[in-house]
Amino acid sequence: GAGVSQSPSNKVTEKGKDVELRCDPISGHTALYWYRQRLGQGLEFLIYFQGNSAPDKSGLPSDRFSAERTGESVSTLTIQRTQQEDSAVYLCASSLGGRSRETQYFGPGTRLLVL
Amino acid sequence: GESVGLHLPTLSVQEGDNSIINCAYSNSASDYFIWYKQESGKGPQFIIDIRSNMDKRQGQRVTVLLNKTVKHLSLQIAATQPGDSAVYFCASTYGQNFVFGPGTRLSVLP
Numbered sequence: 424g425a426g427v428s429q430s431p432s433n434k435v436t437e438k439g440k441d442v443e444l445r446c447d448p449i450s451g452h453t454a455l456y457w458y459r460q461r462l463g464q465g466l467e468f469l470i471y472f473q474g475n476s477a478p479d480k481s482g483l484p485s486d487r488f489s490a491e492r493t494g495e496s497v498s499t500l501t502i503q504r505t506q507q508e509d510s511a512v513y514l515c516a517s518s519l520g521g522r523s524r525e526t527q528y529f530g531p532g533t534r535l536l537v538l
Numbered sequence: 539g540e541s542v543g544l545h546l547p548t549l550s551v552q553e554g555d556n557s558i559i560n561c562a563y564s565n566s567a568s569d570y571f572i573w574y575k576q577e578s579g580k581g582p583q584f585i586i587d588i589r590s591n592m593d594k595r596q597g598q599r600v601t602v603l604l605n606k607t608v609k610h611l612s613l614q615i616a617a618t619q620p621g622d623s624a625v626y627f628c629a630s631t632y633g634q635n636f637v638f639g640p641g642t643r644l645s646v647l648p
Contacts, residue, residue: 427581456636458638464640464641465627465638465639465640465641466582466627466638468636468637468638514581514582516581516582526572526584526587527572527584527636528584529574529581529582529583530581531579531580531581532580532581
């Protein structure tokens with residue numbers, strides 16, 4: 424596609440429910456990243472995929488968070504048993520190749536609100 | 539550890555003036571830097587990048603300056619326009635890490 428797309432654009436859920444966020448990277452981009460952005464704050468790295476493997480999961484805040492990727496395409500970020508502190512914008516980015524020295528292109532984000 | 543920060547959280551400039559947004563980084567081995575622009579309700583948008591073997595790089599109305607001696611990065615926007623109002627992030631890569639600063643909000647006054 425022309426750019427990184429994410430869905431849903433907005434998600435409101437109740438505390439304790441599971442949510443699944445989707446990212447479609449730019450076609451041909453092998454690297455994919457997930458970030459969390461709390462209101463008025465910078466980007467917090469969550470996880471990085473190279474192809475369908477995740478060499479760096481260091482940013483996942485707890486075992487309630489997990490992500491997977493199918494080949495070099497779609498990725499899903501799953502948050503189980505959501506908490507109010509999970510409310511944030513979840514941004515996905517992709518880049519052409521290796522992790523460093525490659526510009527990351529971002530999607531519009533999914534705004535998650537946990538009530 | 540690696541950290542990237544911004545000197546000012548907010549910056550207000552008059553329309554038509556030049557804007558300068560600053561960024562400090564801590565790791566002297568950082569070798570690639572990017573500036574992103576994030577408008578309200580949107581994801582970050584790539585503006586310009588620079589590698590550590592350069593001191594200056596120019597784009598359309600934007601210039602990035604890199605001072606490796608003091609580990610300082612700046613983004614200059616010429617003739618600032620209302621459409622430039624946004625949050626600007628600097629980011630630095632080192633090895634396999636990619637770190638973003640907290641952002642500076644640029645407000646353009648009429």
